[in-house]
Amino acid sequence: MSEAKMYVNPIAEKYSKDINGRVIVVDKSGIVKGDSNKEFLGETFRHKEIQNALNGQTSTNTFKFKEYGHVLYVAVPAIVQNRVVGATLLSISINDIYKDVNHIKLNLFFISIVCILLIALISFIFSGFAIMPLERFTKVINSMAKGDFKQRVEVNTNDEFKNMAYAFNAMIMKLDQVDKQRKEFVANVSHELRTPISSIKLLSESLLHQDEDDINIYKEFMMDIAAESDRLNNIIDELLSLVDLDKEKLHLNYKITYINFLLEKIVNRLKPLAEKKDIKLKLYLNEKIQIKVDSDKIQQAIINIIENAIKYTQEGGEVKVSLYSQGKWCIIEVRDNGIGIPENGLTHIFDRFYRIDKARSRKTGGTGLGLSIANQIVALHQGNIEVESKIGKGSVFYIKIPNDIKL
Structure with a gap:
């Protein structure tokens, strides 16, 4: 325990601040030698991801807790001379990612609902002489509600319905573009988040494998880890900035x-x-x-x-x-x-x-x-x-x- 307090635990605490998460380090028996929250020091930790890591397997999983929301767990084995000597568990909150993705989904859902209500109202008013064009609108909107933005409304009349069809088709094209951008954004963010996390994991593994006592080597590795953590934070900061700017009553401090x-x-x-x-x-x-x-x-x-x-x-x-x-x-x-x-x-x-x-x-x-x-x-x-x-x-x-x- 004293060794953990003197060496392992301070590193766990520093690393947890860099990634804004929690770090737990256990030995091969599952005994906690480092805990950034100092909650389980000295206790035997039998978490599923830790057990997989002690068996030599890198393990990741996501959980949803009532108190903390969505959390990403990453457990990696500590291997020295082809032997597993311990494991490290990282836990990072991913609530912001879920919130942004859900926000995009909710906006699309509301747009679909508004369109359905709009067409329903028009159908009620003009049901006597406009049933066919409205049925075409309804068919396309139902396809939109299912996520299909490739459909188009075809109206061959020369009245307001034709103009409405042009405007509606333009809206569908815009929604299709937004949907493509949303999917591309989720893919890009997933890639951008995965890259620094993978780098952090690789650097931490390399650090654990170091046999030298040269403090400069450790500093260099920790600086690289900090840089990757900053990169991760920059992505999250940009997403948070968009959320703040979207607030209707955003206060500017002039x-x-x-x-x-x-x-x-x-x-x-x-x-x-x-x-x-x-x-x-x-x-x-x-x-x-x-x-x-x-x-x-x-x-x-x-x-x-x-x-x-x-x-x-x-x-x-x-x-x-x-x-x-x-x-x-x-x-x-x-x-x-x-x-x-x-x-x-x-x-x-x-x-x-x-x-x-x-x-x-x-x-x-x-x-x-x-x-x-x-x-x-x-x-x-x-x-x-x-x-x-x-x-x-x-x-x-x-x-x-x-x-x-x-x-």
Whole structure:
């Protein structure tokens, strides 16, 4: 027990903070040598996942608890010289993922219900002379309720029903696009979450297999684990940001903000990211501007835009950030000489989960939420974001915020 307190348990506690979860370490007899919550130290732990790990099998499972909600369990064996000497159990809350997925499902369900009620009402009013067109609508809506968004309403009349059919078909196409984006988003998030978790598992196993006592090696491994944990947290933070921005009565903490200083802080923060790709990140402060904004949220929007410019600019490229005013607008211009955006993608870049080049986006990281979050934040400040781009020459984002926001 004293050895666990001196060595194993402190590592378990630190690791649990990094992943925002719980870590339990047992020896080959199932006796707990490390518990980040200090609840089971010294006790024999007979959890199913631990027993599988002690038998040499990596085990994962999800549970739903009344008190904690959905929890992911990952148990891995600790193997030294082909012998299982213990096991580690990680438990991480995945409530946020379930909430977001359920929220998307609920929205689609409500849309289907509203459509069904709308068609039912029209059928009641015009049942005498419009039964056939309405039956076609009802048939398609029933297919939509079952998840089929490929059906279309065909109306050959030249009255309002034909116009309604065109509008309805356009709505179905939009819903089909949203459904595809939802499925793609769930797949992307699953991939993004699985990647850091797998890396953490691999790094922790490698750490357990280290025979050397060099503290620098342990520090290097722990820094890698912390980086993967940060990556996991970034994904969750973006999802939480979307949830916050969707609140009808979101409170913005307006205060006079010196935009010049804010941009200097942001650029200094992002320079290491640019330097990794040998990109020149330059700041041009053409005027001194102070306006009322929620500094934390507007900073998040600007960071998302600049990070996006850095991600899609080739090594050795250049990203310029400029500040100036134009009429009633404070304008923050972000200009890069990167890969550019196709013309047909300009109308969709602020859509949630939209990715112009899925292969490149996966390589550069992210979930396709950054620009959507930035656009919503600027819109909440009664502003807008305009984009100009040419393939192979780069893009320019104009973040426009009014100088006199009406509170």
